[in-house]
Amino acid sequence: MSAPVYLCRLDELADPGSKGFEDIDGQKPFFLVRRGPEVFGYRNTCPHYGAPLDWKPDxxxxxxxxxxxxxxxxxxxxxxxxxxxxxxxxxxGLEPVKIALKDGGIFLAA
Ligand code: FES
Structure with a gap:
């Protein structure tokens, strides 16, 4: 079992806010969305046409x-x-990416 991969701190994300990631631990591009104390992760691929969702970084x-x-x-x-x-x-639906929050840090779940 591999260790969780650190992504960033929760307080680095605006509330609400979002941040994209590429080339992390062999993952396809994905992004995080913060809403208050919650964080959600999804692949950066739209189910409509397969395009990336963001019009500029993050x-x-x-x-x-x-x-x-x-x-x-x-x-x-x-x-x-x-x-x-x-x-x-x-x-x-967007494809979810499993993430975990621990001690104010956001990690890719193992
Ligand atoms: S709405 Fe068409 S690619 Fe996302």
């Missing part, structure tokens, strides 16, 4: 920062379950 949220936004065709996804609730792929 920009994964809607204008109001209450939804995840795919910049390609404006699909909106729930932050907590990654399900598309508006746009061209309703009901489809």
């Amino acid at each position: 920009a994964f949220l809607s204008y109001d920062k209450d939804m995840i936004l795919c910049s390609m065709h404006s699909a909106l996804f729930n932050i907590d379950d990654g399900i598309c609730v508006d746009g061209p792929c309703p009901g489809q």
